[in-house]
Amino acid sequence: MRRAVSLLLVVGLLAALGGCAMIKPKPKPTPAEVRQQMLDYLAAKYGREFEVSSMNTRGFDAGDRDVMEAYPAGGNKADTFRVYREGDTFDPVMSDGYVGYVMRDQYEAMARPIVEAHFTEFRLVVGNPGVSRTFPADFTPDMSFEQFHDYLSSHGGISFNVFIPWDAPAPDPGFQTTAKALVDDIKAQVGGEGYATVHGYDPSVFQIRIVEDENGFFERFNTYPIMLAAQTYHDEWLP
Numbered sequence: 001m002r003r004a005v006s007l008l009l010v011v012g013l014l015a016a017l018g019g020c021a022m023i024k025p026k027p028k029p030t031p032a033e034v035r036q037q038m039l040d041y042l043a044a045k046y047g048r049e050f051e052v053s054s055m056n057t058r059g060f061d062a063g064d065r066d067v068m069e070a071y072p073a074g075g076n077k078a079d080t081f082r083v084y085r086e087g088d089t090f091d092p093v094m095s096d097g098y099v100g101y102v103m104r105d106q107y108e109a110m111a112r113p114i115v116e117a118h119f120t121e122f123r124l125v126v127g128n129p130g131v132s133r134t135f136p137a138d139f140t141p142d143m144s145f146e147q148f149h150d151y152l153s154s155h156g157g158i159s160f161n162v163f164i165p166w167d168a169p170a171p172d173p174g175f176q177t178t179a180k181a182l183v184d185d186i187k188a189q190v191g192g193e194g195y196a197t198v199h200g201y202d203p204s205v206f207q208i209r210i211v212e213d214e215n216g217f218f219e220r221f222n223t224y225p226i227m228l229a230a231q232t233y234h235d236e237w238l239p
Contacts (some may be wrong), residue, residue, distance in 0.1 A: 028089050031057045038068050038083055041094045046141070049073040053080045058089075070096075078222040081130035097130025099139040099148065104128050106145045107158050111186055118182045119164050123210055125223050127159030127195075153192020154239060160186055163210050163224050166200030170230045175200050179233030187237050199224075200231035 029037065035055055042050045053069040066085035071077060081097040108126045115124055129152055139148065152158060162182065166175050179198035186196050201210060208214055210224050217225050226232070 026090060031055070034066050034085060035068070037092075038066065038085055038094065039070070042070060042083065042096060042098070045096075046098060051075075051077070053077050058085075066092075070098075076219065076222060078220055079128065081128065082132055082134055084134050095134035095137065097128075097132075097134045099135050099141055099143070100130030100133070100152070101128055102141045103145060103148050103152075104130075104158075106148075107160075107190075110189060111160055114185045114189060115162055115182065117185070118178065119162075121165055121206075123163040123224060125161040125163070127161075128222075129156065129158060149192065155193075157193030157195060157236075158190065159195040160190075160197070161223065161226075162196070162198045163206070163229075164198065164200055165203040165206035166231055167203050168231075170200075172200075172231060175231045176233055179231075180235070183233065183235045187235070191239070193236075193238050195234075195236040197226075197232060197234040199226055199229035201229055205230075 034057055035052060039050055039052070049072075050070045051073050053071055055069075056067040058064055058066050064086065068083040068085075069080040070083050071080045079101075081101040083094065083096040085092045085094050087093045104126050108124060111126060112124055115122055133156060135151075139151075162179075166172070168174060175198075179200070182198060183196040187194065205228055209217070209228055213219075213224070215225075217223075
C-alpha cells in the first residue's frame with residue numbers, strides 16, 4: 001500500500017513538473033509594441049494624437065525604462081516632451097512632460113511684457129519644462145498655472161532666452177547693464193528657480209540669422225544660433 005501511494009506521489013509530482021515546463025514565459029513586448037503602447041497612453045490621456053521624434057528602449061542606455069521624445073501631431077518635430085515607461089515590463093508605469101510643454105505658453109505670456117518694456121525688437125524663447133522631465137500623474141493641461149508654477153519653482157525651474165540686435169562692439173558695459181536690468185525684472189516676476197540669458201547680435205546678423213532665419217535654425221532646433229551672438233549676459237536664481 002505504501003509503495004502504491006509513493007508511486008502515485010511520484011507520478012503526480014512528475015505530472016506537475018511537466019505542466020510547469022509547458023507553461024512558457026510571456027514574451028516581452030517588441031520595441032514596436034512598446035512604442036505603440038506609449039503613444040496609446042498619450043492619446044488616451046490627452047485626447048489627441050502624438051508623433052515620435054526619438055525612441056530609446058530600455059537597456060544599457062535607457063536603464064530600466066523606455067524613453068520617448070514625442071510632440072503633438074502636426075507640430076514642430078524639434079519641439080518635444082519626454083515620456084517614460086518604467087518598472088515591470090508587463091505592467092509598466094508611464095509618465096510624461098506634456099503639461100510642461102503646454103504651460104510654457106503661460107511663462108512666455110508672463111515674460112513678454114517685461115522684455116517689451118526694455119526692447120522694441122527681440123525674439124523670446126522660453127524653455128520647455130517637459131523636454132527633459134516628466135510630471136506627476138494628476139498634472140493636466142487644464143490645471144491652474146499657479147499650481148504648476150509652485151511645483152516647477154522647486155523642481156528645476158524655467159529658462160528664458162532673449163535675442164536682440166545690439167550695435168556696439170563687444171565687450172560692451174552698456175549691454176551688460178541693460179541685459180542685467182531685464183533679467184532682474186524677469187527674476188522678480190517669476191521667482192522660484194529660473195535661468196535667463198540675453199544674446200546680443202550685430203544688427204545685420206540679427207536680421208539675417210534671427211529675424212529671417214535663413215537657415216531654418218529655429219524650425220530645426222526650436223531656438224536660435226547662440227554661437228553667433230557678439231555679447232551675452234546670463235544669470236540664474238534659486239528660491
